[in-house]
Amino acid sequence: MSKRPHIRFIINPTSGPRNKQDVAAQIQAHLDHGKFSHEVVYTERAGHAPELAGEAARCGCAMVVAVGGDGTVNEVARGLLHTETALAILPRGSGNGLARHLQVPMAVDGALRVLNQGHITTIDSGSINGHLFVTTAGIGFDAYISSVFAGSTKRGLQSYVELVMKEVRNYRHLPVKASINGAVIDTHCFVMAFANAAQYGNNAYIAPEADIQDGLLDVCLVRKLDIIKALNLSYSMLTNQLAHADSAEYFKTTHVQVETEEPMMFHADGEYMGKASAFDVQIQPLSLKIVTPQINLV
Structure with missing residues (x-):
């Protein structure tokens, strides 16, 4: 049997109305464990998520999931730009602009259903003064x-x-x-x-x-x-x-x-x-x- 694709969830514990234990429990409950292996890590400071995402990409993770708001999504994306590792989103912020544009469900279980389907595409990004x-x-x-x-x-x-x-x-x-x-x-x-x-x-x-x-x-x-x-x-x-x-x-x-x-x-x-x-x-x-x-x- 082939090795299951691995997913790293990067949780910003300061985002969203629920606590981090609740999100981790929902990941455990709703992720398709027959398809994927996974790990959960937590950001400890601003600028930590790009490091965690970049490390995951270098280790060959199939996906890195930003669990947080638009700031967390941006930081995770920074670590994944121009790599073969895909960004996924569990929206936990106040605006959730990218998730809404992509029509990712706002509820954690719905977003995880999208993740379980494993549909990956490629999108543009932009830069302003780098x-x-x-x-x-x-x-x-x-x-x-x-x-x-x-x-x-x-x-x-x-x-x-x-x-x-x-x-x-x-x-x-x-x-x-x-x-x-x-x-x-x-x-x-x-x-x-x-x-x-x-x-x-x-x-x-x-x-x-x-x-x-x-x-x-x-x-x-x-x-x-x-x-x-x-x-x-x-x-x-x-x-x-x-x-x-x-x-x-x-x-x-x-x-x-x-x-x-x-x-x-x-x-x-x-x-x-x-x-x-x-x-x-x-x-x-x-x-x-x-x-x-x-x-x-x-």
Whole structure:
């Protein structure tokens, strides 16, 4: 009998409403042990998951499962990029942007059923100033919100929307110069989002037409907004209609360069990365193997 493929589960014990023992018990109960052998490890600090994932890939694991939110998924993906080991997701975060784009069930038992099916495909990823992102990156207001949200004890869509409505009135639009497809766009910027997948998370769609396998970034540019336009923008995101909103402009490209007059905040997969005055954003086509339901990923 051939050796069973091995899976490493990487659990972020700080993600999700249930404790880590509960998740480990559900893995034991619902994983198909006739198909797979497995182990469970826990992250001990920020930046630990890429080490654990990279080690698993070098040891020939068939899959590494990120058990956590978008930050954990990003860290595990960093360790698996350009390897033969597939990323899988047990969603345990507040947004779960990649899992929702891929239609991975939010419940642990449902996500494990997808894992048991073992359907693996390959998707694109992106980089912003050398930082990996799998769903979205951005500069401007969304990065500012990421920086504030990181320090908040509240999670979930309602808390996020409340924070946006509180901060949007005082956000200062900054001038940017972006080079996209040979054209230079000189404007003030509320948000410039670089989307590999369709949504930030919580079904808030920033790029509804994004295709995670097309080798292109969907760039969403939102220029100056007043409060009424900001409310309309939020509604359009939450109803998956932003592609048709007059406040957003879209471009498809493989490479974007942005210069700013003063340092601007930026994020990668919702994690605040800091500030910079120049940004280099690129697509990395078909760079990450991933476990998905057997669906069309567009």
